[in-house]
Amino acid sequence: MSNPQSNGINLSEYPLIQNSFSQNSVNPAPEVFEDDDEELDLRQISKVIRRRGWLMLGVGLAVTFLVGSRLMSRPPMYQEKFQLLVQPPGTDMSNPLAGIQSLTAGLNLGKDVSYYDTQIQILLSNKLLLPIVDQVNQEFLQDKTNREYFQGDDPLKIFDLDFLLRNLKVGQSKDTQILEVSFQDKDPKLVEFVLRALSNAYLAYTLEDQNIKSAQQLSFVDKQIPAVKKQLADLQKQLQEFRLKTNFIDPQSQGSVISNSLVALNQGKQENEAQLNQSIALYNNLRQQLGIGEQEAIALSALTESPRYMGLLNQLREIDSKLAAASARYTDDNVIIQQLQAERENLLPLLSQETQIALKGLPIDSTQFQSKFVSPNSIRLNLTQQILVAANQVKEAKARQKSLAATEQQMRQYIKDFANASGRYAELTGEIEIGTRSLTSLLSAKQLLEVESAKQFIPWRLVSEIRTPQRPYSQLFRNLLLSLVAGIVAGAAVGLLAESLDRSFHTPEEITEETGVSVLGTIPYQPGMTDFKTKAFKIFDQKKSDWTGFMEAFSFLYTNLFFLRERRSCRSFVITSAIPGEGKSTNAFFLAESAAKIGQKVLLVDGDRYFPQQQRWSLLARVHGQEPEVPFEELPDDSDNQLVPSLMSQNLYVIKAAGKWFNPTELVSSKSLAMFIKQWEEEFDLILVDSPPLLGIADTKLLANQTDGVLLVVRLDKTSRDLTKEVLLELKMSNIPIWGIVANGAKNSNRRDYYYYNYYRKAKATNAQLARF
Template identity: 25%
Template structure:
């Protein structure tokens, strides 16, 4: 069962109870409110005494592409656009731009003039010098008389750099430049001067770069011109020495000549083939005694045709004459002679043609061989030319490369000269800075809100520290959690200013009061601790004095007397208080009996509590420890146990003296009073440790002087006034 309860308790501790913290804050609400009010008051004082700060802003459009940039430059700039804007931010915040602003606004001279004027008018609060110092220096002595104009200019520029805020340019081409200063006009002037200086810096940088590029190109162009001329001279000299023309023209001539020779060779070969064929026909006819008149050239000869016609005519004539006159007729003989003459003429003419075919065949062979020889000579000449053409080609290529480089540099130089005359900028001011009328600092609402937050935080931290780090007991649950002992109840705190009845007399005065009901709860806890054999002797102690143990002892004794005969013994022999609190005589008490000065102890009683008997301390002894440790006291206590049903012992605090540890051995139950809101947890632990060492029967803990109103912040179940009665 105990393990289950322990596990349940552990789980409860692991759960964060928000309402518990809310109750803590409610309980400490006044400390939180005071913290907020103090911090807000400080914030208001700061707002009232702070110098108003004004902010001037300007919008600048920065185009990554230069107005006259080439397509290649555009591509490069577009791919590096983020680097471009980061670079522009650095340029705007550079010392170069800041120094230009100082010169434009003549801040050095203004400072020097106002410094001189300030020496004459020390009480003048509104001056340009103070304004300059307000935005430049944190201390008046930041610039001294020992600095020259250059040093002052540098310091002013650095301070302007530190105050500039540059942002934007990520999603658009707009850059925001802002500056804050106590003087609104000066803030606007600085922002506008920064914008102008930034544009001028861009133009100067671009023109300077163009000038440097133009100078370098000019120098390179002179060298390239000389190199080109030298390469041309070498080419010309080589052509003259080798009697060569340029490679391209030479190749055209050689190709044309070879093409012509190829054509002539084809013609010669064709003619040779034809002549050879005719020649072979002639040879075959000659060997076979054939008729030459079957040859093509013979058939195509006009002379042969005429002779053949003539021969055909004579043949017809011979045939006619043969039929008419006979073979021996003179006309027949003459006709046959004419026919023979015509046939001989044909043979002679055919022989001439055949002879001519042989001559043509020989001529064709010679012509074909001549063409071949000429082509061989041409190829040999070309091969001889190629040996020199390599050097010529190299020289020509060198001239061509030098000419291209020269023309490229010349074009770039002309382009650079044109760019130098083009003074358009890629930076434009969209909105110039105007003199601000509303200060940006101090921001009253923001400061007040921040003060409320800070004050709330401080108040909450203080509340948590006082609540959690204080180490004091505030509610009964803390007693059970910290010491593993039952909390039998509380004694409510009674304000003496509001109540005419002393706390010690609360139960006697009104048994229906809240206080009395709380005492009844403690009484019930004691009796139910052992319902069959409830403790007879109850010892009440505390860690230190003024924790309400005497008040608890008196009221508890009165409550027990409602049940049966009860004895209240005052054993705080060092600082007795019962007789004084109850206003009874203290002439003859327990110490007098124990020391032997009196033979009996005087037992006092109260008319309002007839079953209650009271034994006071009597005379304060010098040796209280010896008295309570004596056998006489032990015997006396045993006698009282036989007479009274309940005995309540008011003992001294445990930590200052060890009396309670000695008396605890004689008690059936020990109650430890713990004062709410004051007694430290470690103090109670030390008290319990000492009592446990003597094996004291600790029954439980009582939270004394507990304010039910304060405890209600830890839960509505904590002891409301209506719980105890009217």
């Protein structure tokens, strides 16, 4: 026994759409079932025809016959027609009237549709046909001279709008300007009367339609002219008020003035910038030469202009000279040196006092200049004056720069306001110009429309003569075609209905497409297998080729299963079906026999405790020509403690069903059966357990949980798709591996599963014929 949790192909890893035979993916896509009502493609339609062809053919022939008989029994019909020459209205492009097409678009006079299609719809409208119906009823059917339409004083014929539309046809002759109007009825006189009434109504319609169009166009223009005039007057008033409010006269001249002012402003900014840079450079140069700044220059200039300060400064310098000369001759204790020092000390307060007087009113600390100034000279005074001039020039240039920036800002705001005003001015003048042109066009259009309305209108013309039809027209081809179409439609509908009601699988491909599970083998239909007990010794009286093909299908099935289990290292399988009667027990026996014939040691376990299959298997073995070595009747019953395999034929062992071991309670609570299966896997190459159907019985899922997985048998043309999907879903929910599906009862002799055998049989027959020669 293998643990389903560890098995490599359990349904948790391989959902129902996973092809477990051809794919090795570990993480497949999630489960998806396509809807049954998806569109049929051509291949599916061909399958429906093959399966339901006789039903579709029978229904189609019956409907064709009934419809044809009905149509052929109708009385003869008379038909007549007349032709109208209809010339579509043209547009004279040299005429300014063409320019008002955009204006008349509001009246829907220029739709982008076919002119003739539009006229045909109008000719078939109630407005034109209802008067014809009244005229026919009043002037023709009420005429007592037409006695065939009366029974006593009551009219027999009902002529209404629906009757007229059913028998009236209006169409355009190909590549011409001619409309053909035809009418059919059993009475030729009525045909002529209706056609004459229609021709008169249609010709009158053209004249009325032209008059209405001309009146509509002229009315539209007359309504538009006052509106355009009022709109133009309002625009001119708005322009006048705008000029008075904004002093906006001529945008071109005002724009030139603004442009010149902006150029001059930019030029002044550039000149002031150059002068500012020049003054800053001169100031920095003079400051570097003198080693003083602007404030020091101001102080120096003020002190040099004070005579008393200059006198005291000269006295101080004279004392300093004497003190220097005396210091060279005397010591510091000498009376002369002390006297000179005393004089110097007396001058310093006077000099400081004079400095404060000279710098009074200036934001300068007078004490910081007393020890820095030297005796002034003309060059130093000149440079001092230049540095003051340069400082003043820098201040003046900066003030001018600030003023120019403010002026520029004002100028740009003015330009912005001017641009807004120019836009509004251009908008108003543009609207006035458009209104003027519109008014001129409308006035011209009115004159041209008045002239155009006065011109002669060319109406539609009747180009064929209306006569009383003499012969009924043949409807044979039409009736045959309608009958054939009705038969085809009815047959197809019945076939599709029968196919939609049939919920069974028909081909192995449908099983794979619907469920996503691989079909490991396709077993051909073998007559007599369903009622095998009554035809046990008759089914093999068929041709040898049919029986051999049947057995070859099981060899093909085991080959697929062999390669599949070799990759997965599995030996034990449960063979089951969704419902009874799908052939699971027969398939289990022949699959075991095919494996035994090629040398595999096979154990076939009868796990159906409700309907044991030992006698059926024994009968199959006898009829197939393989007498069991030990008849099933003589096989020992399984004891309460063990399950003993019994040899049925070469390499094939069987175990009879025992209620104890296959009871659901025993399968759930005990591990004994799992231990037996583990022992059998070591002894046998293949273990097949025939179990009850899945739906409604828990035995199969409990048995499958003890083995390596399930082989599901599906009988073609019988098993319901819904039941099969339900079974697969239950197995997936139970986490039971599904190894594949066996399609049983295939009636198509060209199945690919035994192509090789048919080819081999034909080749063998050919070689036998050649050997006789």
